[in-house]
Amino acid sequence: MMDAKEIERVRRFQRTVTQRIGVLNDRFLARDRPLGQARVLWEIGAEGREVRALRARLELDSGYLSRLLRSLESDGLVVVDGGGPDGRVRTARLTPAGAAERAELDRRSDAAAVSMLRPLSGSQRERLVSAMSEVERLLLASMVTIDALDPRHPSARHCVRAYVAELAGRFEGGFDPARSISAGDQELRPPAGLLLVAVLQAEPVGCVALKRPAGGSVAEIKRMWVDQAVRGLGLGRRLLDEVEARAAGAGVRTLRLETNRALTEAIALYRAAGYREVAAFSDEPYAHHWFEKRLPPGA
Structure with a gap:
């Protein structure tokens, strides 16, 4: 249950911000349109x-x-036109007047930001901008959703391609998924496994997979990836927690994973999450470290 004082502080923050940035005014930035249109x-x-x-x-x-x-x-x-073979893909575009209005809104938004910063001392401005950056990061973290998707879903395909591309760039000698232990589509569908995808503002930004050979009590974590643009939001730990919860709910009692020495951030994450390094349990050619974690009964 959320703390009542925390909820009230969030609501007070919302009231202050909406008033200060002009959301309460139907003529946002003194233009003849509300914030939503702008x-x-x-x-x-x-x-x-x-x-x-x-x-x-x-x-x-x-x-x-x-x-x-x-x-x-x-x-x-604005003009909205149809496209594609059946005309159902509608696209919104700015007219020349719309582009001019957008530029004017940008100019006035810059001026509003200046009016917010100008009354403050240099140290106060630095504190405010730093605090705003931290709030933005935390709000973005709260907007991420995590769902299980079929491995053929476009968002799932995007994440796995990005995962492979990053490993190819970071591993000494590159990375060829054909040489690695398999984690194919059939292995990542229930009941054999699952693939979780994290989405932020309609864009896939991370994934993690679970592979459960023969449906036993031991499962493997695969395809752990977080987009560079959202690193620092705690998404890696959240994905790990989610896949652990799903595994435990399916009766898994031991989770295993292997990783490459180049992935120092991942290694630190696994250790912080309670994974202990064990002897090699697979012949994965790209692995230098093998980890294991026991899930508590009834988790």
């Missing part, structure tokens, strides 16, 4: 953006986003 203009950007991607990134109800886009279209700032 944010959609900014997210569409110079290249345009598919409406479904816009909806996923902003986590908006489709009806509400449609109303925002219609308002922007009626103001001559």
